[in-house]
Amino acid sequence: MARLADDRYGKSAVRVFKLERGDGRHTVRDLTVDIELTGDFAAVHTAGDNRGLPATDTMRNVAYAIAADGPLDSLPRYAARLVEHFRELERVTGASVEVREHPWARLGDAAFERGHGGTRVHRCADGAHGGGIEDLLVLRSAGSGFSGFERDRFTTLPETEDRIVATIVTADWDHDGTPDESAWGAVRETLLAAFHDAPSPSVQFTLHRMGEAVLDAHADVARIRLVLPNVHHLPFDVSRFGLDDRGEVFQPTTEPFGRIEATLER
Amino acid sequence: MARLADDRYGKSAVRVFKLERGDGRHTVRDLTVDIELTGDFAAVHTAGDNRGLPATDTMRNVAYAIAADGPLDSLPRYAARLVEHFRELERVTGASVEVREHPWARLGDAAFERGHGGTRVHRCADGAHGGGIEDLLVLRSAGSGFSGFERDRFTTLPETEDRIVATIVTADWDHDGTPDESAWGAVRETLLAAFHDAPSPSVQFTLHRMGEAVLDAHADVARIRLVLPNVHHLPFDVSRFGLDDRGEVFQPTTEPFGRIEATLER
Amino acid sequence: MARLADDRYGKSAVRVFKLERGDGRHTVRDLTVDIELTGDFAAVHTAGDNRGLPATDTMRNVAYAIAADGPLDSLPRYAARLVEHFRELERVTGASVEVREHPWARLGDAAFERGHGGTRVHRCADGAHGGGIEDLLVLRSAGSGFSGFERDRFTTLPETEDRIVATIVTADWDHDGTPDESAWGAVRETLLAAFHDAPSPSVQFTLHRMGEAVLDAHADVARIRLVLPNVHHLPFDVSRFGLDDRGEVFQPTTEPFGRIEATLER
């Protein structure tokens, strides 16, 4: 006879993004949350009786709800609030929460960079030199909208004047002659500044601005190609839980993603 | 001055799962679709004028709509239908579609296995032997529901008597003594059979059945631990596009996922 | 004061490939081995005194040596032999070994395929259809050499008339017209057969043969591009351990790799 010696379950990889707008100087926190519960659930396993079992889908909702309900200025407090919530459920005897933070560094009042700063690429093909950057993660939380686009029977996306735009910049460009060792860092700075120095009515517009800025500022760059995936941050509606929805919590997604590509030349 | 030399955009990594139920012997196709359009979109880039621009979100909807509208028995035909659809849009001059298939092998009328069959693991710690399996992808498309679970103010998941259950089995178990070289394959067969030989009122129930089956059939296995992520396949509603929705198209997701774990002993 | 409550160490991700040539019908086993030891090593941690500490590099050597010394026809026996070896070391009190197998399916007497069979790709760009395959892992263990190549002061590679060739095929091709649903499988079969149906004096030669075979056998394929990384399997010399070296154990590597690419047209 089999004996149920240990059982636990939960929701993993809940991606919670919190944006606090303050007085215009935004702060963001980007978290991955894993939740695991134990309790009196033997009948779920052996008799197919789900009474009293919290759904893992509900756990996900709670991760967003508690992130929305009050400031998210302490991971220990956020994790403790989640644990307390789950432990109050009738059949739950233990709750464990693990939170990982993906830190964003500030680029501006409402613009951020994450990760290691982008991988430098240098190409030399026969005589010709080119540069590139990969894995440059940037995000802006103000000044970005998307409206006026084509609508037909398959269109469900609402227009918006205020959305998060996040992308992972890939770019490659051609140099006239042999660039200095310092050229790459200068192009990177230009790309970062142009990402957030103007309103963004579309990723295409921002891509074009970034490319144009590089051609304007770097006389030896003859051509630049940019590929900007649109890493969608979906607003997570917490009003359905009876909470005041200030539009502060989002679900970052990886699949599917938009992909915007263009090449600019002189 | 910068010149827009080339531009293209689209939606990538659209995960389309199609289930055709036939007369009870199901067939499934599991696709990743990339769509890319070119057209007269200079003003989008330079003036922020989005008129005539199909949203990438709409492209995603179309990938599901066309998968739902008629049989999906030929990738060339499916891809060609997508291309034709997009080329009819007014501002679009070129459309390119790339489809990747993730093949599922049949385990039963409504059960499937994908991938290389699971990685065999063998452990030996001092005298004691144990086996394991990783990356065993299985899916069932009939006989699975989830209902009767706890509901509170944070619960939004509807009850269902018919859902897809997909998981990536990780298991490890202890042997009494030294197993034969053939033992691992036999345990694997037991796990596969028990995954789909009975109704599934929850992943927990199915996990328990799999573990119990191994302990029942393999006298030298003293303990087994199973970890079953619940790889959610979300129904994609195509009725909003004016199509007959037969519940055949789904969006497989990777984040978040349920995680169900238990250990069974004699 | 800090107390050392638990310590363990070892070598992970030791890639062991064993080829047994039998009477011409080869068998292969492809393993990843993790080894972990415990013992009386407090002074290593606290005093920098390494006496009696087996190096993890030595553990790696033993994984190859025991794979070479006798048939590798049972993972339990192989793992047990490793454990026994390490437990005999003076300061070692516990040894744990974990072996993962990457199974190769037979294509011929000395040719094998691994994994899920390759990902099918179908492309449709405006009117034109194309196919492709990705992640098709194949290996041949006879009939392959590499000699007569250019030598200069930077050349250290010895010539060989007998080496393992393993690759991960990526191919894409153009169809005239719209292919049948069955076309992809037929091209895949042609690629697999041509990979091992003739001697291989270089990866280039085998690539060319594969491409030529597709153009010969599939009248509607107008062009094919193949990219074949050369996944090096380095002979692991066990004669230095006093063992009879029959040239049966190899170290598969991932970095660096050769990359051979060509396009064939009619």
Place this chain on the structure above:
Amino acid sequence: MARLADDRYGKSAVRVFKLERGDGRHTVRDLTVDIELTGDFAAVHTAGDNRGLPATDTMRNVAYAIAADGPLDSLPRYAARLVEHFRELERVTGASVEVREHPWARLGDAAFERGHGGTRVHRCADGAHGGGIEDLLVLRSAGSGFSGFERDRFTTLPETEDRIVATIVTADWDHDGTPDESAWGAVRETLLAAFHDAPSPSVQFTLHRMGEAVLDAHADVARIRLVLPNVHHLPFDVSRFGLDDRGEVFQPTTEPFGRIEATLER
């Protein structure tokens, strides 16, 4: 008839690490190099005639040789030198080099950190809080040796008093009570400092020092577990090419790796 329309080949993922010791304040560059050549190689493909064909193994050697031969203070110059070298070969008509840099930030004269600074983890299980860090890449290039370890017939590793130690720190620890939001950053700083503030006769010794430093400096940490993979940087011998070998170029490897783990408690 098949026509060879395009062919190119080379070596990819050549991992080149250059350490310049200067007057004690080290500088490091960590590169991944891809090399691709074109030339008159039709007979290689069609006739199995390898005469004049540079081996990809030779290309790898050249990537290290040129990195060793003079300062590596400009990626454009390094890439250009590689291209020039290959273009001088008789049958080569085109050479293309792509270099990616993995930047290391300075922690000390001979200690470095790479990447995004490590992922913060916070755990709360029922009442108890714990912290953790993952993916903290650190490297030291002075003060590290490994000697005096056990030698037997399977030991081939030479003793060394000067090696590179690189690791990817994973740690988790338990807090008494609820930590402040700032606690994690403080523990991280302690780990970084203790990684390189003393000689390292083994990874075990350095691990122990890091754990002890955390327990010493953070009164509310009751237990810490550290896992330190030993990411081997193998010296690449360039003396065989007739170059002066100053011990400055290394090959970073990923498989296999040492794995050192210990738990310290008060």
